[in-house]
């Protein structure tokens with residue numbers, strides 16, 4: 001019998017972790033009120049409308065629109081920003097697949113460029129070498145709510161007349177240089193899917209400061225209707241991405257809780273950081289003075305097996321789980337290695353015919369930083385940061401215990 005829980009020793013963390021989502025009678029009452037009102041759709045009730053104004057203001061954006069998911073938010077955002085069939089969109093490969101499938105779903109082509117090794121966000125230096133005459137937009141992702149280097153990304157975009165569509169799907173309340181994220185590019189896309197820090201099961205949100213883009217987004221969400229136009233007037237080709245009143249009612253109550261939850265996550269992350277940033281072989285996601293508020297969709301760090309006797313990450317994670325610590329490997333595959341992209345040269349994808357004469361061969365894409373992060377990163381999901389900060393010490397204790405006893409696992 002060894003010292004590690006995996007080899008029969010005592011488990012380090014035995015208290016239960018918080019579960020997600022968090023709700024009480026207020027959530028039930030909010031949804032019940034919608035049922036009783038009989039106004040279930042956003043053209044009948046006013047909850048979607050009111051939440052749009054509230055959340056846009058919360059994100060320091062002039063205009064905001066509820067939609068059905070983060071994926072649909074990205075599709076709408078890209079179209080509003082002027083991306084159309086055959087255009088290219090610069091995206092990072094270290095993200096959830098929707099960042100790259102949203103361009104494909106509107107007939108555009110995602111072009112992968114690498115991320116920074118310390119922030120895990122799109123590397124501004126990688127944008128210019130990837131530009132072609134077809135590039136229309138760049139889509140930085142603020143990974144885990146840590147803002148990308150928007151100052152530099154916006155500067156490159158302005159120089160080349162590109163739109164900046166930010167994937168802010170981890171960014172409820174997050175800030176960059178003292179301002180909330182949402183309208184620090186041209187258009188922002190948020191997710192309210194069930195794992196997210198602000199959620200209503202499924203849902204999304206689109207933000208902008210540009211009134212003309214706002215009017216376009218209104219049409220793209222509402223089957224091509226014009227703001228102020230007739231019910232059966234549809235000047236634009238668009239789907240229906242409208243959210244229901246039930247979802248908006250739930251989001252309104254959930255948003256009341258967000259500021260206090262953000263404080264709790266910050267306190268837990270600070271405590272965890274204090275302990276694990278000093279452990280050799282564990283390098284937390286970099287923050288810095290521009291990150292005036294992190295969105296904390298999770299706590300991320302990079303694992304160096306060399307400091308653990310060469311213990312592979314999978315075995316390290318297994319040992320951590322046995323100690324009661326719920327870290328995961330997060331995104332374990334660069335997006336361009338997904339089957340979808342490896343077979344994307346087939347004719348039915350926009351990367352092949354009919355819009356383009358050049359075919360993209362994603363098998364040739366190589367982003368070394370992303371590949372390293374996919375193999376070495378550690379993720380602690382947002383709900384665990386709502387635990388008592390003392391539980392963060394348990395995480396650090398467990399990591400130190402594995403480091404001191406990795407010989408039991410080799």
Ligand SMILES: Cc1ncc(COP(=O)(O)O)c(C=O)c1O
Nearest residue numbers: 069070071096098169191192193
């Ligand atoms: C970075 C990122 N972008 C986009 C999305 C898509 O959001 P949704 O699941 O609401 O469609 C997600 C969520 O899962 C995400 O994490």
